[in-house]
Amino acid sequence: MSDTKAGASSADETRGARVDDDTPLSPDEDARPDTSVDISVDAVTDLPKGKMLEVDDVTLRFGGVTALDGVSFHINTGEILGLIGPNGAGKTTCFNVMTGVYQPTSGDVKFMGEALGKRKKFQITKLGIARTFQNIRLFHNMTALENVLVGADAHHSTGMGSALLRLPKHHSEEREGMDRAYELLKFMGLEKRADELARNLPYGDQRRLEIARALATNPKLLCLDEPAAGFNPAEKARLMELIRSIRDQGYTVLLIEHDMKLVMGVTDRIVVLEFGKKIAEGVPAEIQDNPAVIAAYLGVDEDAS
Amino acid sequence: MNAVRNFLHGVGDRFRALPRWAKIVLAIAAAVFVYLLPIINPPLITTTDSDFGAVLFLCALYALVAIGLNIVIGYAGLLDLGYIGFFAIGAFTVGILGSAHGNIPLLLCIPIAMAVTLFSGIVLGAPTLRVRGDYLAIVTLGFGEIVRLVLVNADGLTGGSRGISNIPTPPSLDLFGVPHLVWDGFVAKVDLSNQTRFIQFSVTDSIPYYWLALTLVFIVLFLDWRMQNSRVGRAWEATREDEDAAELMGVPTFRFKLLAFATGAAIGGLSGALFATKQQFINPDNFTILYSVLFVAMVVVGGQGNRWGVILAAALLTWAPEKFRFLSDARFLLFGLVLMALAIFRPQGLLPPRRSVRAKRADEETEVLEEGAAHV
Amino acid sequence: MDLLLNNFWELTITGLAYGAIYALIALGYTLVYGVLRLINFAHSEVFMYGGFAAVWVLTAIGATKATGLGTAGFLVVAFATAMAMSALVALVLEFVAYRPLRKRNSPPLIALISAIGASYTLSEAMGLRDKPFKWFGKDQDLVRYVGRPREASPFPLNIEVKRLFYVFDYHVSNIDLIVLGAAIIMMIGLDQFVSRSRLGRGIRAVAQDPESAALMGVNRDRVIRLTFVLGGAMAGAAAVMYLLKVGQIRYNSGFILGVKAFTAAVLGGIGNLRGALLGGFILGVAENYGQAVFGGEWKDVVAFTLLVVILLFRPTGLLGESLGKARA
Numbered sequence A: 001m002s003d004t005k006a007g008a009s010s011a012d013e014t015r016g017a018r019v020d021d022d023t024p025l026s027p028d029e030d031a032r033p034d035t036s037v038d039i040s041v042d043a044v045t046d047l048p049k050g051k052m053l054e055v056d057d058v059t060l061r062f063g064g065v066t067a068l069d070g071v072s073f074h075i076n077t078g079e080i081l082g083l084i085g086p087n088g089a090g091k092t093t094c095f096n097v098m099t100g101v102y103q104p105t106s107g108d109v110k111f112m113g114e115a116l117g118k119r120k121k122f123q124i125t126k127l128g129i130a131r132t133f134q135n136i137r138l139f140h141n142m143t144a145l146e147n148v149l150v151g152a153d154a155h156h157s158t159g160m161g162s163a164l165l166r167l168p169k170h171h172s173e174e175r176e177g178m179d180r181a182y183e184l185l186k187f188m189g190l191e192k193r194a195d196e197l198a199r200n201l202p203y204g205d206q207r208r209l210e211i212a213r214a215l216a217t218n219p220k221l222l223c224l225d226e227p228a229a230g231f232n233p234a235e236k237a238r239l240m241e242l243i244r245s246i247r248d249q250g251y252t253v254l255l256i257e258h259d260m261k262l263v264m265g266v267t268d269r270i271v272v273l274e275f276g277k278k279i280a281e282g283v284p285a286e287i288q289d290n291p292a293v294i295a296a297y298l299g300v301d302e303d304a305s
Numbered sequence B: 001m002n003a004v005r006n007f008l009h010g011v012g013d014r015f016r017a018l019p020r021w022a023k024i025v026l027a028i029a030a031a032v033f034v035y036l037l038p039i040i041n042p043p044l045i046t047t048t049d050s051d052f053g054a055v056l057f058l059c060a061l062y063a064l065v066a067i068g069l070n071i072v073i074g075y076a077g078l079l080d081l082g083y084i085g086f087f088a089i090g091a092f093t094v095g096i097l098g099s100a101h102g103n104i105p106l107l108l109c110i111p112i113a114m115a116v117t118l119f120s121g122i123v124l125g126a127p128t129l130r131v132r133g134d135y136l137a138i139v140t141l142g143f144g145e146i147v148r149l150v151l152v153n154a155d156g157l158t159g160g161s162r163g164i165s166n167i168p169t170p171p172s173l174d175l176f177g178v179p180h181l182v183w184d185g186f187v188a189k190v191d192l193s194n195q196t197r198f199i200q201f202s203v204t205d206s207i208p209y210y211w212l213a214l215t216l217v218f219i220v221l222f223l224d225w226r227m228q229n230s231r232v233g234r235a236w237e238a239t240r241e242d243e244d245a246a247e248l249m250g251v252p253t254f255r256f257k258l259l260a261f262a263t264g265a266a267i268g269g270l271s272g273a274l275f276a277t278k279q280q281f282i283n284p285d286n287f288t289i290l291y292s293v294l295f296v297a298m299v300v301v302g303g304q305g306n307r308w309g310v311i312l313a314a315a316l317l318t319w320a321p322e323k324f325r326f327l328s329d330a331r332f333l334l335f336g337l338v339l340m341a342l343a344i345f346r347p348q349g350l351l352p353p354r355r356s357v358r359a360k361r362a363d364e365e366t367e368v369l370e371e372g373a374a375h376v
Numbered sequence C: 001m002d003l004l005l006n007n008f009w010e011l012t013i014t015g016l017a018y019g020a021i022y023a024l025i026a027l028g029y030t031l032v033y034g035v036l037r038l039i040n041f042a043h044s045e046v047f048m049y050g051g052f053a054a055v056w057v058l059t060a061i062g063a064t065k066a067t068g069l070g071t072a073g074f075l076v077v078a079f080a081t082a083m084a085m086s087a088l089v090a091l092v093l094e095f096v097a098y099r100p101l102r103k104r105n106s107p108p109l110i111a112l113i114s115a116i117g118a119s120y121t122l123s124e125a126m127g128l129r130d131k132p133f134k135w136f137g138k139d140q141d142l143v144r145y146v147g148r149p150r151e152a153s154p155f156p157l158n159i160e161v162k163r164l165f166y167v168f169d170y171h172v173s174n175i176d177l178i179v180l181g182a183a184i185i186m187m188i189g190l191d192q193f194v195s196r197s198r199l200g201r202g203i204r205a206v207a208q209d210p211e212s213a214a215l216m217g218v219n220r221d222r223v224i225r226l227t228f229v230l231g232g233a234m235a236g237a238a239a240v241m242y243l244l245k246v247g248q249i250r251y252n253s254g255f256i257l258g259v260k261a262f263t264a265a266v267l268g269g270i271g272n273l274r275g276a277l278l279g280g281f282i283l284g285v286a287e288n289y290g291q292a293v294f295g296g297e298w299k300d301v302v303a304f305t306l307l308v309v310i311l312l313f314r315p316t317g318l319l320g321e322s323l324g325k326a327r328a
């Protein structure tokens, strides 16, 4: 697939044939991520150091349930921040507030010094926050390539006029999108899967495709919601490697992970939530020894078993 | 049914595999054949009980409608049950400006009609596209009915239930006559006494209108293809797949839904205008809500999202009742049954978009693999 | 405007009577929507079949003119027949048009298509009901039932309109009273059933959280059947009231009424039973006022415009909770 020249039509033609002539469904044919691919974007790598995102005293209630209770923390440019906590602690809810899915009951979220306010979800994405989902939410009946293209379209502006008249903007954006998409698929080790439907990908590939799709939006901050859920320990370790190399290419990452040990290895700092409250924050070594955190996790383990 | 579908997809595959020049030649040959259909009057296909040219005009007209509604339902996933409302607004705009209250030539009326329907699409869509998908169906249904009631009641403007007559025709340019073929069994003869003037628009001959409609179908199809194969088409598809996820990936879903809705409305308006100039007389009875359902049926039967599928369905659903006149009483009963049966047995339609076919094939393969694994 | 002010009480009370009909039909939409998240588009036909059943049975037993107790007896027969017929049609509808889809987890759009298909099938079948009898040459024998299937069938029972008492300046009639009274009895009955009985609790459980309800041992299929039966019975009762008010029914009478009843359900907050009642009464009265202001021919336009406006400003209705909460 060196065919990165413009036009979804050319992709269309190659697509039809694929299903018949290879057997893409065996999950063991494991294409390795190629982390040597340069996926950095100037707009992301040239950011000033300092606080990128600040969650400021955010409270969110659902009827009687207080999902977030006066939570404050910040993310520095260029770091990997771990957000951990037992199930139901409010981690996903925190993502939802940061990405505009929910409006906080009180408090606010500042991104690059500006309050998100009542911005819509897609506007926040365009500002530079992209995310994945705890339960995979790909566009299942679109190909892997198309999924990533939708992400890349976040920074495109072709509308009906340019599309109908095939103005130069359409062609240049299609080309840029294709290039970016293939770059990311290669980075994630999904290049061979480009023309398969998302829902036919093996589970692990779907998880990585979600990350590729989010990266395609050129996010300043990449939020990953339990990206290694359902992986075995070896797969988890490999994914953590991958996340680290994403950061090394200049992205800032916020990582939700249930498994505390795993997070210790990759993150620069960690924030711990329990019952919607922040109970600890610090570098991994501090968190490891924090009695409140240990108690929270022990309590959960008892419940879970 | 599967055999037919596979055949059609097979034809599509073969066609795509041909060299470029062959594609062009074949496409032109097919187009010429379609244009000449009412002249050739092919046996078996031609209708004996009603004027074949008029039937073909309706087929092309409804194909246009189906292409427009397919953008709304098939691409953007919005169930619009009030499409007849836009069709009616298009027709009455032409009637009002061209005959009842003005004298504007048709070629000017048509773009105005499209602009008016585009605008009404935006006015209706802007508040309602934010609500849940299934509410939209009911709101649009209500809209279609409001349009009809307004047409009936605003007699000052629309002539009320008397309607509007003397709607202008397109300008004619009478160049030459085209003799029809008549068939004696399977032997064709040229019938010099029966000629269609190229190109003279009149009540007596529907064929020039068919040509006009067909030309519009081709133009709209081309634009439709360009839209679908672009950022716009991808945004629609993503929105239909998972609206929240699309929005979180930076797709302004509301804007794109509105775009689909308004574009569909404008094409509905164009179709209505075409209908008005062909009929030269319209009244509110031409625009009952039954037609909305007929249009939806075309899109669903054809396979939401596949432009060729919906064209095929539009032509079939228009032609079949004319061909088999004895069934025409039961037409809507049959529609109802077909819709139900389709929803239950073939929710993807007769000729689903390539994508669902691929997905299905892949699913079958997975099943085979899994079964294989289970046996080991 | 003068018309509205001069006839305020008449418009209000007749509006309430129509509102009661909308409300009873709306209950069916809201019940089904509550448990299935499906707009049962064919519910209008459930209503229509009930109405025809009442007409036929009263024709068959020769109920034309009666007084006092006789009238009451015939009315009971009419209500019982219509409610039974509508419940039956609703049950068949669920079985044929919706259950197969549920088993396949079809997307909502497809379910709605099936519902529309069912609606057309049912209404056209009524509109073509002479055909099968014609084939067998029996249509003349049954002409009272199947003759002129596209025309309106009159309600055979002729109740003399009596003016009973005044509400301010409006002289309330016996028909108004029967319609309103019957509606209120039905509504109270349904409300009590759903909030008190074990089966009713099942409905509420499934509506709130189908998965937990299943875990708690609620049989979802049974609950769904029950909601169709209850909704159908209410629609059947509404059909008799409609016959009392309007005097006739046609194969396509359900359509407009159905859309309006759905409007009422949305207005009150779909999924919420008391909301459907409130919505029905408000719609009936609003439509009557609108008719007085703009003229009778604009009555339906007023109702539909109301629907659009409601969805605009309060998509979850008057008593509805927010349905549209995003999940991510």
Ligand SMILES: Nc1ncnc2c1ncn2[C@@H]1O[C@H](COP(=O)(O)OP(=O)(O)O)[C@@H](O)[C@H]1O
Pocket: A062, A065, A066, A067, A085, A086, A087, A088, A089, A090, A091, A092, A093, A094, C325
């Ligand atoms: N849409 C919602 N409505 C009501 N409660 C919710 C909603 N979303 C989350 N919650 C509640 O908020 C709490 C935090 O959930 P969540 O953020 O998903 O936890 P986790 O840390 O496991 O991601 C839970 O108690 C959950 O039940």
Ligand SMILES: [Mg+2]
Pocket: A091, A092, A093, A134
């Ligand atoms: Mg979570």
